[in-house]
Amino acid sequence: MSHVEVRDLAKSFPTVDGQEKLAVAGISFQVLAGEIYGLLGPNGAGKTTTLRILAGLMRPTSGQVLVNGHDVCVDPFSAKKCIGFLTANAGLYQRLSPRELLPYFGLLNGMEMPLIEERVNKLIGWLDMDEFADTRCGALSTGQKQRTHIARALIADPPILILDEPTLGLDVLTNRTILDFIRQERQLGKAILLSTHYLDEAERLCDRIGLLHQGRLIAEGDMPALRALSGCPRLTDIFLKLVDHKSEIAPRAVEGAAATDAPLLAQAKPLSQTAPSQESAS
Numbered sequence: 279m280s281h282v283e284v285r286d287l288a289k290s291f292p293t294v295d296g297q298e299k300l301a302v303a304g305i306s307f308q309v310l311a312g313e314i315y316g317l318l319g320p321n322g323a324g325k326t327t328t329l330r331i332l333a334g335l336m337r338p339t340s341g342q343v344l345v346n347g348h349d350v351c352v353d354p355f356s357a358k359k360c361i362g363f364l365t366a367n368a369g370l371y372q373r374l375s376p377r378e379l380l381p382y383f384g385l386l387n388g389m390e391m392p393l394i395e396e397r398v399n400k401l402i403g404w405l406d407m408d409e410f411a412d413t414r415c416g417a418l419s420t421g422q423k424q425r426t427h428i429a430r431a432l433i434a435d436p437p438i439l440i441l442d443e444p445t446l447g448l449d450v451l452t453n454r455t456i457l458d459f460i461r462q463e464r465q466l467g468k469a470i471l472l473s474t475h476y477l478d479e480a481e482r483l484c485d486r487i488g489l490l491h492q493g494r495l496i497a498e499g500d501m502p503a504l505r506a507l508s509g510c511p512r513l514t515d516i517f518l519k520l521v522d523h524k525s526e527i528a529p530r531a532v533e534g535a536a537a538t539d540a541p542l543l544a545q546a547k548p549l550s551q552t553a554p555s556q557e558s559a560s
Contacts, residue, residue, distance in 0.1 A: 281360075281438050281469035282309040282332065287341035287383060288329050301327045303493035304341065311437070314460065314470045318481040318517070318550040319490035325473045328490075329433070329442050332471070333363040359387075362431035372416030376407060376426045379415060380433050387434035401429040404462070406455055421452030428456065432463075439463060439470045445479065457483060481513040491521050 279558040302324040309315040330336040332343055334354040343350040345357040362497065371379055377398065384394035402411050405425045410418055415426060428430055444460065445453045460483065464470055474480050480487065481501060488498040497504060497520050501513070508516040 281311050281346055282471060283342075283344040284308070284328075285331070285342040285344075287328065287331065287343060288339050289324075289331060289336070301493055302338075304333075305338055305488075305490070305493075305495040307488050307495060307498060309351045309438070309469045309471050311469050312447055312464060313485040314472055315471050316474070316475060316484035316487040318474065318480055318487060318513075322492075323490040325490055326442065328509060329363075329365075329440055329471070329473060333361055333365075333440055334358045335363075359434075360436055360438050362434070362436040362439045364427055364431045364439070364444055366446055368427055368430075370418075370423060370426060370430075371416040373414055375412045375414055376418075376429065377402070377411045380429055381425065383430050384433045389434060397433055397435065397447050398429075401432060405429055405459060421448050424448060424452065424456065426495045428459070439468055441470065441472045442537040444472070445474065445476065445529045452523060477513045477517065487513070489517055489520060498521055 284305060284307050286304045286306055287302055288300065288304045290298040290300045293299050305316070305324075305328070307317075317325055317328065323496060327336065327519070331338050332345070332350065334350050334357055344351075346360045348357040348360070350357045368510045371382075374382070380401065380466045381391070381394045381399045384397065385391075402408060405428060407425055407429065408423070414424075415423065418426065424444070424446075426469070431439065431441075439460075441460070445456055448456065457479070460470060460472070464485075470486060471482065486498065486500050487504065488495050491505075497507060497516075499507070504513070504516050507510060510516045510519050
């Protein structure tokens with residue numbers, strides 16, 4: 279059973295001329311337990327809008343999002359309890375240290391203090407935060423703040439992680455720490471939805487990838503399927519080719535489906551039969 283299921287999701291926004299701008303145009307995908315699913319695309323493709331809807335921060339215009347069987351619009355509280363959401367523009371309380379901040383979010387999640395203390399100590403160790411855990415957040419470096427953000431998202435040990443640009447602006451060592459931690463969470467059976475502009479990083483990390491362009495999912499699959507579809511070895515080249523040639527590829531690749539919006543699933547099984555690979559990110 280998938281932990282996240284997105285069905286025909288659409289979101290439009292009003293514009294100053296009274297028209298509606300379609301930011302997300304009827305996309306569907308699933309994120310399975312024990313896999314990293316990369317939702318990738320350029321600025322303005324609809325990634326952040328999609329992630330905010332999945333996290334229950336924004337209502338869709340149409341479509342449905344199920345999180346562990348909970349409809350995000352019908353039962354948002356139950357859905358949110360299953361999610362750890364890392365967003366690129368979240369803030370930290372500047373006067374608190376990470377060790378003081380994390381229990382606060384544990385209490386917000388309804389956790390008991392003995393469990394909170396155990397979880398805080400574990401996250402500080404896992405994310406290599408010992409040297410700055412008692413420093414005020416206002417004095418932390420970019421990488422230290424990002425590790426604190428990740429610990430905050432994971433304090434309640436949620437089964438689903440939604441990570442928006444988790445390595446943005448990080449140095450090489452901090453980047454490696456966070457990527458290793460994401461892989462570790464996958465090994466623990468978490469369903470992880472990842473959005474990043476670093477396509478080479480996504481190519482190494484993700485089990486399956488959905489390519490989003492102008493609000494539409496133009497292709498989806500693991501790297502071998504995407505390479506077979508495009509004839510290109512690298513994810514950057516795959517994306518550029520599929521964007522440039524979508525109109526001529528789609529009718530051939532999606533048999534018996536509406537070629538306008540259906541993602542290209544070359545040599546891929548139906549999503550319900552696709553088992554996540556535990557080795558693809560190694």
